[in-house]
Structures are given as structure tokens and as C-alpha cells.
Amino acid sequence: MSEAEAGRELGRRELAATYSGTAAFYDQIAQPFQEAAKLAAIAALDRRPGERFLEVAAGTGWLFSRVVRRSGSEGALGLELAAGMLDLARWRLAAEAGLAAPPLVRGDASYLPFADAAFDCLLSSYTLEVLPAGLVAPVLGELGRVLRPGGRLVLVNLTAGEGTDSAVSDDWARRYRRDPAAFGGARPVALADAVTTAGFVAGKRRYIGGSGRWPSEVLTARKPAAGLGPAMLNGCRTTHIFCRENCPPGRRTKPENRVRFANEAAALAAGYRACKVCRPDRFSGPWQPGQASSREGRAAGAAR
Ligand SMILES: C[S@@+](CC[C@H](N)C(=O)[O-])C[C@H]1O[C@@H](n2cnc3c(N)ncnc32)[C@H](O)[C@@H]1O
Numbered sequence: 001m002s003e004a005e006a007g008r009e010l011g012r013r014e015l016a017a018t019y020s021g022t023a024a025f026y027d028q029i030a031q032p033f034q035e036a037a038k039l040a041a042i043a044a045l046d047r048r049p050g051e052r053f054l055e056v057a058a059g060t061g062w063l064f065s066r067v068v069r070r071s072g073s074e075g076a077l078g079l080e081l082a083a084g085m086l087d088l089a090r091w092r093l094a095a096e097a098g099l100a101a102p103p104l105v106r107g108d109a110s111y112l113p114f115a116d117a118a119f120d121c122l123l124s125s126y127t128l129e130v131l132p133a134g135l136v137a138p139v140l141g142e143l144g145r146v147l148r149p150g151g152r153l154v155l156v157n158l159t160a161g162e163g164t165d166s167a168v169s170d171d172w173a174r175r176y177r178r179d180p181a182a183f184g185g186a187r188p189v190a191l192a193d194a195v196t197t198a199g200f201v202a203g204k205r206r207y208i209g210g211s212g213r214w215p216s217e218v219l220t221a222r223k224p225a226a227g228l229g230p231a232m233l234n235g236c237r238t239t240h241i242f243c244r245e246n247c248p249p250g251r252r253t254k255p256e257n258r259v260r261f262a263n264e265a266a267a268l269a270a271g272y273r274a275c276k277v278c279r280p281d282r283f284s285g286p287w288q289p290g291q292a293s294s295r296e297g298r299a300a301g302a303a304r
Contacts, residue, residue: 009132010185012081012108018184019059020084027060030126037156037208037216038063038125044204044220045154047071051120054079054146056109056139057127061089064104065096067123073099075120079107109139110237111256117148125156126216130185137270138235138259140198145260150225153200154218160188161215162207169215188215195221197269199228199262228262233280235259235272242267246286247278 010018019026042063047053049072058064058078068076080086086106093102107113109127122143128136143153161169169188176187196202203220235242236253242261243250261267264280274281 008180010130010180011132014181015130015185016082018181019082022184023060023082023084023088026085026088027062031062033212033214034126034156034216036213037218039066040206040208040218041123041125041154041156042066042070044206044218045121045123045152047076047121050075052118052148053077054112054114054119054122056112056122056124056143057081058089058104059085059126061092061102061104063123063125064089065092068093068097068099073097073103076103077119078102078104079109079112080104081106081108110135110142110259112142112146114146116145117151118146119151120148121152121154122147123154126158126186128155128191129158129187129189134271136189136191136194137198137261137266138237140194140200141260141262141266144199144223144228144262147223149223149227151223153195153221153223155191155195155221157191157217157219158186158188159190159207159215159217161209163209165209165215168209190217192217192219194266194269195219197262197266199224199266233261233264233267235261235267235270240272241275242272242280243275244278244280244283244285244287247275247280248287249277250275250287 045067047067052075053067055064055078058080061078064078078089080089083106086104089104090102093099128139131139147153160166173188176183192202192205200221201224203222206218208218209215233242233244234250234253237257237259261270278287
């Protein structure tokens with residue numbers, strides 16, 4: 001999606017404020033239109049009791065509550081950016097699932113506070129389409145990092161309508177461009193390619209639409225059993241430069257500014273440019289001393 005098509009994007013603070021402010025009535029305005037796709041996502045996830053499960057951007061906890069009532073709360077965790085949403089989700093989990101201390105944490109999807117391979121399965125619904133377009137690849141990189149090899153990912157996204165539903169999504173996209181904040185930053189997306197570019201093995205894409213439903217895609221994917229491979233690249237969200245592992249200037253990136261990309265295509269798609277010291281656009285694998293140490297590269301490294 002080009003910037004012109006996307007319109008103005010909502011940043012992290014604006015998203016947190018918007019969704020905190022709408023938490024109290026979010027389910028009333030959105031839930032009926034999302035329910036069919038969300039129930040399909042829960043079925044596709046098919047979480048078994050005890051599996052380490054993370055829902056990213058759990059919102060009001062509607063999905064999370066259903067997943068834990070179905071498969072238990074042991075090993076389950078929900079993460080959400082907006083404090084107002086988190087309060088509501090806590091209340092819901094206490095009321096609906098009887099959880100006195102609901103397993104929910106405040107956090108940012110683009111910098112997940114979890115170890116590599118910490119989860120067996122992940123779910124995120126109606127969230128990637130509200131993020132700035134440049135954050136989609138870094139967030140998918142984070143999902144790939146915290147998922148164990150062979151683990152499962154399920155995404156639900158607002159998407160372009162099929163058949164007569166196209167009128168709904170065309171109208172949505174048109175209104176969104178005029179006033180993105182009124183739509184909480186949400187615009188129709190199609191993310192199957194971004195998921196595979198991030199290194200996942202694609203599963204199924206199911207379209208869910210029709211009368212009274214938002215045009216939605218339910219995507220399933222797996223992290224390859226061998227992991228995302230040695231092509232993992234590190235990006236810096238302040239400089240928008242991506243590096244190979246071990247690149248000396250790249251290693252100085254603060255952890256909270258680091259984003260991970262499965263490969264060069266994912267980094268370029270997110271608007272990052274190749275480091276002139278380690279040249280991830282020319283070489284693969286970890287950086288080695290002496291390799292690609294052009295005068296241009298040395299100057300760039302010194303400048304960072
Ligand atoms: C459209 S709502 C969807 C909520 C929930 N997943 C659902 O399907 O009902 C988007 C959610 O993403 C959350 N969000 C936005 N940016 C985020 C980020 N960087 N990290 C975590 N959550 C984020 C918002 O606070 C909001 O709860």
C-alpha cells in the first residue's frame with residue numbers, strides 16, 4: 001500500500017490514546033461485525049491445554065477470554081498497548097473466566113518483552129491494519145522471534161471485500177483517507193505476502209465477509225521447524241538502517257530500538273536501508289572483519 005493510499009498513519013501514542021478512549025464501547029461498535037472471523041480464528045488456532053499461547057494486542061479480551069475458557073489459562077498470556085483496553089480485559093477475564101489475576105501485560109507488539117521461542121502459538125486480530133505500514137514487518141519479525149520453531153500463528157485482518165463486499169471496503173478506504181483517526185487507524189490490508197516475506201510458512205487464507213460482517217481475512221502460518229534461518233537481520237528504528245548479525249555499529253543499537261527482519265525483502269518493505277558497513281544487501285550470514293569495509297562504510301559506521 002502506498003503512503004497516498006494509506007493516508008495519514010496513527011503513531012504509537014495516538015493509537016494507545018484512541019483505543020484507551022474507545023475501550024468502554026469498542027465491543028458494542030465492532031464486535032458484531034468481527035465475531036464470525038474471530039470465532040474462525042479460535043478454531044484455526046486450536047490451542048491445546050498447556051500450550052504456551054500469546055495474544056498480541058488483546059484489546060478488550062473478547063478472544064482471549066474464549067481461548068482460555070476453551071483450553072485453560074495455564075501458559076496463556078495477553079499483551080496490549082492501551083491501558084484502557086487492558087483494564088477492560090482484566091475485568092472481563094475475572095468476570096467470565098474467574099481469573100483473579102488475569103495473565104495480561106502492557107506492552108508494544110513491535111518490541112515484545114519475551115525470550116526467543118517462548119510460545120507455541122500466537123494470535124492477533126484486527127491489529128496489524130491499525131499499525132503504521134512500516135511497523136508491519138518489524139512486528140511480524142517479533143512474532144517470528146518469540147514463536148518456537150514449528151509454532152503456529154493465526155492473524156485476523158480487515159481486508160478488501162470480495163464480490164459485493166468490495167463496496168464496503170472501498171467505501172471504508174475512501175473515508176479512512178479523509179479521517180484515519182475516526183477509524184482508529186484501521187484500513188483494509190492483505191497480509192499473506194508479508195507473512196511469508198517474514199519467513200513463515202503460509203497455511204490457509206480464509207475470507208469471511210457477507211452481510212453484517214467486516215470483510216476479513218483469517219491467515220494461518222507456521223514458523224519453519226528449522227527456525228527463521230540464518231538470514232535474520234537487525235534494524236534500528238531510529239536510523240531505519242538494517243544490519244547483518246555482529247555488525248559493529250548495528251550491535252550498538254539500544255535493545256528498545258532494535259527490530260528484527262527475516263530477510264532483506266522484509267527490511268526494504270518496511271522502509272529500512274542497508275548498512276554501509278556490513279552490506280546486508282551484498283553479503284549474507286554474520287559480518288566478518290575486513291568484509292565490505294569500504295571507506296564509505298567506515299565513514300557511515302563512525303557517523304552512527
Ligand atoms: C482494532 S483493535 C483490536 C483489538 C482486539 N485484538 C480485537 O480484535 O478486538 C487494535 C488493538 O491494537 C492495540 N495496539 C495498537 N498498537 C499496538 C502496539 N504497538 N502494540 C500492542 N497493541 C497495540 C490497540 O490498543 C487496540 O487494542
